[in-house]
Amino acid sequence: MIATQGLSVRIDGRTIISDIAFEAQPGQLTAIVGPNGSGKTTLLKAIIGDHAYDGEIRLNGLDARSLGPAAAAGLRTVLPQASVLAFPFTVREVVALGTTAGRPGILGQALGGLPEAALARVDLDGFGPRCYQDLSGGEQQRVQLARVLCQVWVPVLDTQPRYLLLDEPVSSLDIRHQLQVMAIARAFADAGGGVVAVLHDLNLAAMFADRIAIIAGGRLLTMGSPKEALTDDRLEAAFGCPLRVGSVPTAPVPFVLPQSLADWTSIVPAH
Amino acid sequence: MAASAFDPAFPRGLSGVRAGDRSHLGRQAVMILALLLVLAMLVSLSTGASGTDLSALFHVLGGEPDPQDATALRDHVVMMNIRLPRMILGMLVGAGLAVSGLVMQGLFRNPLADPGLVGVSSGAGLGAVGVIVLGTTALAPLTGPLGIYSLQIAAFLGGLATTTILYRVATRSGQTAVATMLLAGIAIGALAGAATGVLVYVATDSQLRDLTFWNLGSLAGANWTKVMASGPIIALALGATLFLRNGLNALTLGEATAAHMGVPVERLKRVAIIAVAAATGAAVAVSGGIGFVGIVVPHLLRLVIGPDHRYLLPASALLGASFLLLADAVSRTIVAPAELPIGIVTAAVGGPFFLWILLRRRSAIAW
Numbered sequence: 001m002i003a004t005q006g007l008s009v010r011i012d013g014r015t016i017i018s019d020i021a022f023e024a025q026p027g028q029l030t031a032i033v034g035p036n037g038s039g040k041t042t043l044l045k046a047i048i049g050d051h052a053y054d055g056e057i058r059l060n061g062l063d064a065r066s067l068g069p070a071a072a073a074g075l076r077t078v079l080p081q082a083s084v085l086a087f088p089f090t091v092r093e094v095v096a097l098g099t100t101a102g103r104p105g106i107l108g109q110a111l112g113g114l115p116e117a118a119l120a121r122v123d124l125d126g127f128g129p130r131c132y133q134d135l136s137g138g139e140q141q142r143v144q145l146a147r148v149l150c151q152v153w154v155p156v157l158d159t160q161p162r163y164l165l166l167d168e169p170v171s172s173l174d175i176r177h178q179l180q181v182m183a184i185a186r187a188f189a190d191a192g193g194g195v196v197a198v199l200h201d202l203n204l205a206a207m208f209a210d211r212i213a214i215i216a217g218g219r220l221l222t223m224g225s226p227k228e229a230l231t232d233d234r235l236e237a238a239f240g241c242p243l244r245v246g247s248v249p250t251a252p253v254p255f256v257l258p259q260s261l262a263d264w265t266s267i268v269p270a271h
Numbered sequence: 272m273a274a275s276a277f278d279p280a281f282p283r284g285l286s287g288v289r290a291g292d293r294s295h296l297g298r299q300a301v302m303i304l305a306l307l308l309v310l311a312m313l314v315s316l317s318t319g320a321s322g323t324d325l326s327a328l329f330h331v332l333g334g335e336p337d338p339q340d341a342t343a344l345r346d347h348v349v350m351m352n353i354r355l356p357r358m359i360l361g362m363l364v365g366a367g368l369a370v371s372g373l374v375m376q377g378l379f380r381n382p383l384a385d386p387g388l389v390g391v392s393s394g395a396g397l398g399a400v401g402v403i404v405l406g407t408t409a410l411a412p413l414t415g416p417l418g419i420y421s422l423q424i425a426a427f428l429g430g431l432a433t434t435t436i437l438y439r440v441a442t443r444s445g446q447t448a449v450a451t452m453l454l455a456g457i458a459i460g461a462l463a464g465a466a467t468g469v470l471v472y473v474a475t476d477s478q479l480r481d482l483t484f485w486n487l488g489s490l491a492g493a494n495w496t497k498v499m500a501s502g503p504i505i506a507l508a509l510g511a512t513l514f515l516r517n518g519l520n521a522l523t524l525g526e527a528t529a530a531h532m533g534v535p536v537e538r539l540k541r542v543a544i545i546a547v548a549a550a551t552g553a554a555v556a557v558s559g560g561i562g563f564v565g566i567v568v569p570h571l572l573r574l575v576i577g578p579d580h581r582y583l584l585p586a587s588a589l590l591g592a593s594f595l596l597l598a599d600a601v602s603r604t605i606v607a608p609a610e611l612p613i614g615i616v617t618a619a620v621g622g623p624f625f626l627w628i629l630l631r632r633r634s635a636i637a638w
Contacts, residue, residue: 102532112289
């Protein structure tokens with residue numbers, strides 16, 4: 001489990017998030033949603049270890065501060081928002097970097113074929129010899145996903161569940177690949193690993209997440225199942241926008257249509 | 272484990288074909304370059320002002336020469352006391368400069384970083400000139416106990432200071448701005464050059480002569496003392512860089528991502544900076560301003576085998592060593608019986624090559 005207690009992050013004297021008690025269970029996909037600048041990514045980066053913080057973060061019970069880079073890399077992997085490559089690696093070479101980091105949990109012969117398997121998984125079969133820098137943004141994003149999957153390929157290793165931390169994983173993807181990436185994350189969780197994803201799309205969050213954390217103004221507004229978390233009141237409180245949550249008749253998954261905003265002129269500040 | 276989709280039973284892409292994996296190229300390149308180095312070593316040993324040729328090498332290897340045979344005696348002295356130390360020094364300097372360039376490029380995440388271009392060699396040169404000019408006077412209390420290593424240590428400290436300043440100035444939160452790096456390098460180089468100028472101004476006539484030849488870059492003064500003084504430092508630095516290979520690969524994705532992948536980034540940067548300063552410093556101390564090796568060699572190899580540091584590091588060391596030995600052979604023969612400083616040869620090859628890189632990459636370089 002990833003758990004934070006009283007987590008606060010200050011950057012350049014400004015408090016970005018404060019007193020957050022967040023948790024993500026193995027076997028579950030936990031989505032972090034909230035408005036721009038609310039501190040979603042900061043929360044994720046604190047868990048990753050990119051920011052100094054007050055409070056406590058534990059990964060599988062271990063204090064995150066006591067984990068060295070290598071130990072942490074064996075427990076969790078991170079998909080960044082964007083990756084610019086300094087040198088002209090092929091797609092295959094980029095993905096293979098993931099097998100030398102962390103602990104894929106796969107040995108011998110199979111490890112050599114892991115990059116191909118990871119590429120096939122993200123629907124990029126045959127992209128191995130292409131130059132990474134020549135790919136579109138969405139394709140690069142999926143190559144990076146293949147790389148981070150290699151780092152913790154086996155979701156549970158030595159009885160320790162491992163975690164995929166995804167920072168806006170679908171931001172530059174088309175609808176097919178948005179669904180596909182979410183399905184890959186879902187499968188990782190179903191296999192016993194944990195997934196934490198910062199998402200902007202409330203519907204994807206509702207569809208794939210077990211739990212949704214809403215961050216607003218640097219604080220954890222609520223945390224619960226999609227049904228519990230996504231309510232009209234909370235969305236208005238978080239996003240400042242009187243949205244109405246709907247529900248799919250056949251499956252009890254809430255959805256939020258922008259169309260539910262009857263009067264969109266109401267959210268444009270008056271001059 | 273209940274893993275179904277994530278079991279290592281791969282549905283596709285398992286036919287043994289690993290398209291896009293260039294590691295076989297890397298391994299082949301290392302082997303071919305090792306052969307090239309052997310050839311370059313033979314060329315180096317058989318080239319020179321005296322008539323001593325390759326056949327003499329086998330006689331020398333045969334043991335102590337017959338004291339009655341003047342030619343054999345001469346060959347023995349030429350081989351053992353002139354050409355052999357020169358060859359070893361050339362190999363070490365070439366490998367040191369090429370690997371320093373490669374590691375700096377990896378560290379700055381930029382193919383244009385080079386110890387010569389961004390002022391590291393100037394900083395090392397300032398340290399070396401300081402010892403040459405002030406070694407017997409103002410710096411005597413320091414150079415006395417350091418003995419033959421004082422030149423190398425001064426050059427190392429000069430290189431370390433410039434690399435550290437450069438990194439601090441040009442890199443913000445893991446991103447290096449190319450323009451800032453090159454301009455900062457020019458500024459640091461100019462500053463080191465100004466300080467060197469002051470030292471030259473106060474130098475005596477005989478020191479001036481030493482300085483001028485040293486500054487043009489040459490292996491001409493090679494002897495066993497210089498090999499003993501610089502060799503171990505360069506060899507240690509080269510050895511240390513081998514531990515950086517996976518870290519430098521991860522660093523290609525940026526410092527934050529490298530850290531997420533388990534690379535101890537701060538330690539990696541420290542080791543890289545110290546290794547570059549040590550190798551460049553020791554090379555500059557014995558051979559002066561030999562430029563462009565650090566940019567030509569890694570760039571050429573990257574074009575052929577790709578940017579994987581596991582193969583680039585040994586390949587750069589081998590090709591750098593060969594390149595310098597061959598350049599040295601040219602410098603010894605082109606104006607024979609006189610000798611052209613090797614720095615002129617490497618600059619004549621490297622200058623146009625650098626321009627070619629700029630033309631090829633004009634669109635790719637983010638200013």
